[in-house]
Amino acid sequence: MKPTLSVITLGVADMRRAIDFYKNRLGWPTRAADDAGIAFFQLNGIILALYPRVALADEANVSASGAGFSGVTLSHNVASREEVDQVLFQAERAGASIVKPACDASWGGYSSFFADPDGYLWEVVHNPHWDMDEHGGVMMKKAEG
Amino acid sequence: MKPTLSVITLGVADMRRAIDFYKNRLGWPTRAADDAGIAFFQLNGIILALYPRVALADEANVSASGAGFSGVTLSHNVASREEVDQVLFQAERAGASIVKPACDASWGGYSSFFADPDGYLWEVVHNPHWDMDEHGGVMMKKAEG
Numbered sequence: 001m002k003p004t005l006s007v008i009t010l011g012v013a014d015m016r017r018a019i020d021f022y023k024n025r026l027g028w029p030t031r032a033a034d035d036a037g038i039a040f041f042q043l044n045g046i047i048l049a050l051y052p053r054v055a056l057a058d059e060a061n062v063s064a065s066g067a068g069f070s071g072v073t074l075s076h077n078v079a080s081r082e083e084v085d086q087v088l089f090q091a092e093r094a095g096a097s098i099v100k101p102a103c104d105a106s107w108g109g110y111s112s113f114f115a116d117p118d119g120y121l122w123e124v125v126h127n128p129h130w131d132m133d134e135h136g137g138v139m140m141k142k143a144e145g
Numbered sequence: 146m147k148p149t150l151s152v153i154t155l156g157v158a159d160m161r162r163a164i165d166f167y168k169n170r171l172g173w174p175t176r177a178a179d180d181a182g183i184a185f186f187q188l189n190g191i192i193l194a195l196y197p198r199v200a201l202a203d204e205a206n207v208s209a210s211g212a213g214f215s216g217v218t219l220s221h222n223v224a225s226r227e228e229v230d231q232v233l234f235q236a237e238r239a240g241a242s243i244v245k246p247a248c249d250a251s252w253g254g255y256s257s258f259f260a261d262p263d264g265y266l267w268e269v270v271h272n273p274h275w276d277m278d279e280h281g282g283v284m285m286k287k288a289e290g
Binding site: 001002003004005006007008009010011012026027028029040041042043044045046047048053056057059060061062063064065066067068069070071072073074075076077087090091094099100111113118120121123124125132133135136137138139140 | 146147148149150151152153154155156157171172173174185186187188189190191192193198201202204205206207208209210211212213214215216217218219220221222232235236239244245256258263265266268269270277278280281282283284285
């Protein structure tokens with residue numbers, strides 16, 4: 001199995017609300033209509049998908065029941081501490097809940113977290129130890145991992 | 146906020162078990178030792194991180210309590226139906242639980258799901274409507290999205 005991730009799908013409670021957040025408020029590119037039944041956002045070589053939570057569980061052949069911390073966080077790395085502050089400000093204006101204000105992390109970075117309308121956690125972070133590529137992806141430096 | 150995802154972190158119950166699955170059984174590249182406190186895997190322009198679930202929740206300033214369906218699925222797209230079968234076979238041998246055997250999907254693809262040791266759901270899928278890039282990423286065709 002090659003080390004690749006192609007799509008991350010978030011199961012959401014209200015498609016219209018979720019699409020509005022990512023498409024209209026954050027301004028992420030999609031061809032999905034505001035009332036689409038599924039929405040795809042082309043990110044850096046991977047795709048973010050929004051799909052109704054119950055339908056997603058059904059698709060995966062698991063029970064949809066579940067609550068609390070999903071166990072998953074998504075990190076949006078940026079090139080500077082200032083950009084962390086800017087993005088967090090933008091996310092808050094877009095209706096995100098700030099769950100952790102930006103602060104210095106023990107490992108040398110500058111990190112913050114917001115929750116999307118379904119509670120999925122995005123870290124907005126500057127990691128001075130990692131290089132960023134032109135697409136917004138990250139590459140670990142050779143010496144670590 | 147640019148449409149980018151840099152890192153996806155899975156909060157795991159047992160780091161040694163999780164590292165063993167991704168590193169030793171699936172063979173994904175990492176410099177993390179088998180007993181590391183955090184592990185990073187360089188994927189296609191993004192990084193998969195494994196971190197203890199309680200510590201991850203603490204990092205994000207949320208309660209670690211939660212159970213059941215995480216609401217998130219991760220898709221590993223491959224170039225053919227045959228490769229779906231091959232990867233699923235490999236994942237099963239690696240100790241993954243097959244939660245949905247490969248079958249034809251209503252949207253024209255060929256899809257299956259397995260769960261990693263913590264229950265995180267990976268879809269192994271062939272989507273004939275999407276192009277794959279040389280890194281294993283996916284690009285939607287211009288006409289859709």
